[in-house]
Amino acid sequence: MPFTQLKLHPDLLRGIKDLGFQRPTPIQADAIPPALEGRDLLACAQTGSGKTAAFLLPILNGLMQKPRSRPGTTRALVITPTRELAAQILEDLKDFAVHTHINGASVYGGVGMGPQEHAFRSGVDVIVGTPGRLLDHFRQPYAKLNGLEYLVLDEADRMLDMGFLPDIRRILRHIPAKRQTLFFSATMPEPIVKLSHDMLHNPVMINLQRQSAPATGITQAIYPVATHLKPSLLLKLLTSGEVKEALVFTRTKHRADRLAKYLDNQKVSVARIHGNRSQAQRTDALQGFKNGRYRVLVATDIAARGIDVTALGHVINFDVPAVPDDYIHRVGRTARAELTGSAFTLVAPEDEGDLRSIERAINKRLPRVTISDFDYQARAEQRLEVPHAQRIAEIRARKADERQRAKANADRRAAHGGQPPSGSHRGGHPGQGHGAGPSAGRRRFGSRRPSFR
Numbered sequence: 001m002p003f004t005q006l007k008l009h010p011d012l013l014r015g016i017k018d019l020g021f022q023r024p025t026p027i028q029a030d031a032i033p034p035a036l037e038g039r040d041l042l043a044c045a046q047t048g049s050g051k052t053a054a055f056l057l058p059i060l061n062g063l064m065q066k067p068r069s070r071p072g073t074t075r076a077l078v079i080t081p082t083r084e085l086a087a088q089i090l091e092d093l094k095d096f097a098v099h100t101h102i103n104g105a106s107v108y109g110g111v112g113m114g115p116q117e118h119a120f121r122s123g124v125d126v127i128v129g130t131p132g133r134l135l136d137h138f139r140q141p142y143a144k145l146n147g148l149e150y151l152v153l154d155e156a157d158r159m160l161d162m163g164f165l166p167d168i169r170r171i172l173r174h175i176p177a178k179r180q181t182l183f184f185s186a187t188m189p190e191p192i193v194k195l196s197h198d199m200l201h202n203p204v205m206i207n208l209q210r211q212s213a214p215a216t217g218i219t220q221a222i223y224p225v226a227t228h229l230k231p232s233l234l235l236k237l238l239t240s241g242e243v244k245e246a247l248v249f250t251r252t253k254h255r256a257d258r259l260a261k262y263l264d265n266q267k268v269s270v271a272r273i274h275g276n277r278s279q280a281q282r283t284d285a286l287q288g289f290k291n292g293r294y295r296v297l298v299a300t301d302i303a304a305r306g307i308d309v310t311a312l313g314h315v316i317n318f319d320v321p322a323v324p325d326d327y328i329h330r331v332g333r334t335a336r337a338e339l340t341g342s343a344f345t346l347v348a349p350e351d352e353g354d355l356r357s358i359e360r361a362i363n364k365r366l367p368r369v370t371i372s373d374f375d376y377q378a379r380a381e382q383r384l385e386v387p388h389a390q391r392i393a394e395i396r397a398r399k400a401d402e403r404q405r406a407k408a409n410a411d412r413r414a415a416h417g418g419q420p421p422s423g424s425h426r427g428g429h430p431g432q433g434h435g436a437g438p439s440a441g442r443r444r445f446g447s448r449r450p451s452f453r
């Protein structure tokens, strides 16, 4: 079915044509017609399915066809979990509305309140915001959305995971009950079902029986490898020509930092994006990755929400996601809307359990791949982090060493009638091991190459 059959305003169809979209994706074909009729929607849609257009197009169409009741009134609000998603949705809105007079603004944390206050005061047509910052504004007298006609809840399950549900309920107190609501969530856990009951009136249900699997067109493969060799295996993939550019996911911000540093040392152009980075740093990383300045973008899950890189070829799970849904989400970053891509996952023996849960969830055993000229027996060159148990053993060894030296000093002092022996100032006191000479604990580290610690 072509877009022209969707009864959208010709100026919107022009915007869609400019973007090169030819046919609606399944979620768009299902969601747009009832939404154009004014129905509430409850839609299960994964990232990459084209869900943004599925909610923006009918809203833009409504805004164009129905005149505003009062001038200077915000008529639509989109609530989304992350800054990146908010920025991306606003970009999409501008693209679709390029031949119209509709305007929008984003409202999220990490940047100044001033321009956002102006957006509220001047009554831009559409506000796209994250829950925390929206509430900050609602505490001020200027933030009034009395004339709101459309509300979108995007990635509701992710907002639940991030603890935003109470904030959403608070936001609902600031907007009219009479409105059209479009509710999108990748999964439907119980609290989300309850929230949807409270927010929706006789909704049209879309794709609630969705197949829990990444889009087709994605080549998925597993690279079994010992944890300490993951950085060098990734480097191998990047240098062998197998992978040109990649979005690489790590389990923690710390590991994202260390991995980025490692790749940078190996002369791979790399940027990183995670919760501890400022908005300016995140924007630079994303822009740089999109325009090819960086080959690799290392990211943690939450920060990666909303990363939309057209024609992204490779997603690499440097760490196996603990939750199958996160795997599906991450992998959905590639092969978006009819393109093809690949998703590689580096799996250490201790990750096998998590991998099995993922394979059960997608109902498929993923192929295992080994690289013929990679040394799987190599010793650890560098580590991303020292395992917890080893760190504790090292601290214990150092403390025992310090206690022993303190005792030896005390014995010596006693033998010298309480006078410190000459040259014994380095003997130190318990707890001052740093200034002391090489200790057993330190010698153990001494032989290791400069590490990621």
Ligand code: AMP
Binding pocket: 020, 021, 022, 023, 024, 025, 028, 046, 047, 048, 049, 050, 051, 052, 053, 308, 309, 310, 336, 337
């Ligand atoms: P979304 O799931 O909304 O994040 O969209 C995923 C990607 O698909 C974005 O890059 C969109 O620009 C693109 N896209 C959305 N709808 C279509 C369509 N009908 N045809 C081609 N690409 C699309």
